[in-house]
Amino acid sequence: MSVCTATPVEFTEAAETCFVRAAKASGLHKRAFILGGHRIEMQFAGTKLLDPMTRALAHCAVPVEGAAELRVCFFDTESTGTPMARPAWSPDQYTGSGQIANFCDERVETSYQLWWDVFQCLDRERKVALYWTPSWRVLPWWEVSFPLRVILHWWLRDTEWQPVHAAAVGSADGGVLIAGPCGAGKSTTALSCLGSRLHYAGDDYTLARVGPSPHVSCLYSTAKLDPEGLERFPHLAASVTNRDRLDREKAMLFLNESQPAALIGGFPVRAVVVPEVTGRRDTALEPAAQSLAMLALAPTTTKHLPAARARTAAKLIRLTKSAACYRLLAGTDLAQIPEALTGLVERLNRNAIHT
Amino acid sequence: MTRVVLRPNRPTVICEVFEDEVVAINLETGAYFGMSDIAREVWRLAESEMPLDDIIAHLAERYSKEPERIAADLASFTSSLLEHGLVVEAPADGSAPAARFTGPAGSWEAPKLAVYEDMKDLLLLDPIHDVDETGWPARKQDVVA
Numbered sequence: 001m002s003v004c005t006a007t008p009v010e011f012t013e014a015a016e017t018c019f020v021r022a023a024k025a026s027g028l029h030k031r032a033f034i035l036g037g038h039r040i041e042m043q044f045a046g047t048k049l050l051d052p053m054t055r056a057l058a059h060c061a062v063p064v065e066g067a068a069e070l071r072v073c074f075f076d077t078e079s080t081g082t083p084m085a086r087p088a089w090s091p092d093q094y095t096g097s098g099q100i101a102n103f104c105d106e107r108v109e110t111s112y113q114l115w116w117d118v119f120q121c122l123d124r125e126r127k128v129a130l131y132w133t134p135s136w137r138v139l140p141w142w143e144v145s146f147p148l149r150v151i152l153h154w155w156l157r158d159t160e161w162q163p164v165h166a167a168a169v170g171s172a173d174g175g176v177l178i179a180g181p182c183g184a185g186k187s188t189t190a191l192s193c194l195g196s197r198l199h200y201a202g203d204d205y206t207l208a209r210v211g212p213s214p215h216v217s218c219l220y221s222t223a224k225l226d227p228e229g230l231e232r233f234p235h236l237a238a239s240v241t242n243r244d245r246l247d248r249e250k251a252m253l254f255l256n257e258s259q260p261a262a263l264i265g266g267f268p269v270r271a272v273v274v275p276e277v278t279g280r281r282d283t284a285l286e287p288a289a290q291s292l293a294m295l296a297l298a299p300t301t302t303k304h305l306p307a308a309r310a311r312t313a314a315k316l317i318r319l320t321k322s323a324a325c326y327r328l329l330a331g332t333d334l335a336q337i338p339e340a341l342t343g344l345v346e347r348l349n350r351n352a353i354h355t
Numbered sequence: 356m357t358r359v360v361l362r363p364n365r366p367t368v369i370c371e372v373f374e375d376e377v378v379a380i381n382l383e384t385g386a387y388f389g390m391s392d393i394a395r396e397v398w399r400l401a402e403s404e405m406p407l408d409d410i411i412a413h414l415a416e417r418y419s420k421e422p423e424r425i426a427a428d429l430a431s432f433t434s435s436l437l438e439h440g441l442v443v444e445a446p447a448d449g450s451a452p453a454a455r456f457t458g459p460a461g462s463w464e465a466p467k468l469a470v471y472e473d474m475k476d477l478l479l480l481d482p483i484h485d486v487d488e489t490g491w492p493a494r495k496q497d498v499v500a
Contacts, residue, residue, distance in 0.1 A: 083489060084489070084491065086489065086490040087486075087490045087491060091485075091486050091492070094492065097385075112492070114492060117491075117492065119491075134491065289373055289374055289375045289376055290373050290374065291373035291374075291375065291376035291377075291378050291389065291391075294371070294373065294378050295378060295387060295389055295471060298378075298380070298387060299385075299387045299471045302380075302385060303385060309380075309382050309385065310366070310369055310380075310382050313369060313380050313382075314369070317371045317378075321371075321373075
């Protein structure tokens with residue numbers, strides 16, 4: 001099979017031309033969002049990807065007006081009848097992390113997720129990104145829970161911002177990141193704080209600003225729970241949006257729709273908390289080394305996000321070195337988790353204000 | 356005999372010294388490594404370009420152990436460092452002043468390398484080479500969740 005020859009820049013331009021054709025065929029729809037202080041415009045050809053790709057961001061929506069810092073174009077071939085440009089690389093350039101080997105450079109990033117048939121690219125110079133899938137029908141459920149995750153990771157590469165694999169709870173004065181691999185208890189910990197004095201800024205991916213005064217912004221309003229997790233929070237069952245698919249998907253909630261008052265836009269990061277499910281009744285917090293925070297945050301974040309691994313790791317080192325670290329020995333009496341975290345956050349906030 | 360140093364394999368490897376642990380990352384494999392206690396001391400000595408036989412002598416004195424015992428324990432640790440691409444062997448040129456530990460020493464335990472190979476599943480993934488007539492990967496029948 002022949003491979004068309006094009007540079008990464010030429011390919012992104014060809015891909016955008018396809019998007020323009022798709023939008024002519026199916027209609028152009030625009031949405032704008034402020035994410036971590038950055039104005040992003042999302043453009044859709046047709047409507048099939050519009051709701052899945054914007055619902056988790058709805059709490060950050062702003063009117064579509066003025067210049068955006070980044071424009072992201074979405075289309076699928078099936079609903080628009082518009083084919084994508086032919087790949088300008090060979091099949092052996094696909095990698096497990098999604099990155100298309102030797103088809104990216106300082107200006108252009110490219111990835112193709114083999115498991116779920118999604119191509120994404122970013123042209124830093126033209127400030128445009130593109131998201132394409134052959135069919136909106138094959139979009140996996142988890143993509144809906146963290147739209148733009150890869151594109152934001154690329155685009156924010158040279159800034160102090162970084163999407164991080166962590167939950168976050170806190171108040172306007174400050175709060176904590178909750179870090180650990182999938183299944184560590186991030187969602188359970190964050191959702192146990194609903195209704196407490198700590199507000200919710202995410203249970204899976206959040207947007208962190210590293211530096212001497214780290215900050216976290218709420219990126220997604222979603223919460224995801226496996227069946228055991230859902231049993232722990234029966235009062236949330238009515239808010240689950242995919243009840244008919246729980247045999248193959250995690251239960252998904254959009255808290256901006258069901259509990260908007262629980263959400264917070266962001267806060268200073270006082271500490272990284274690493275949960276450990278103990279099976280005991282009571283919950284306790286104990287100080288831990290900052291390296292624990294690094295080892296809880298970094299391997300999964302760099303696993304999920306293609307490219308710029310060194311820069312990502314360097315940012316996460318800065319983040320973990322400027323925040324305290326605690327181990328949360330999470331017990332089965334869930335009411336004790338927000339009590340313990342509220343006490344910690346309020347103490348750290350008082351200390352921060354007095355220093 | 357040529358004296359050797361174990362040099363961090365930069366730029367493939369980046370590492371950060373935390374208060375009680377060194378975290379190293381092999382950027383090629385995506386694997387993360389933790390070194391605490393004596394492993395942290397060995398890493399820091401190696402990073403300061405102290406030749407391996409001097410590290411053995413220093414630790415033998417510091418922990419009041421036979422150099423042969425220290426050498427045997429270090430052999431397994433350093434081969435792990437080499438196997439994971441965290442260090443490379445190089446001839447010692449004696450240009451860098453080597454650090455020495457002078458604070459209180461605990462009891463000797465063989466240094467260990469904690470490995471966090473979360474990336475392994477991705478890196479070992481066999482890429483899918485089937486493409487359809489559009490040149491894009493052939494669609495799978497079932498979406499893997």
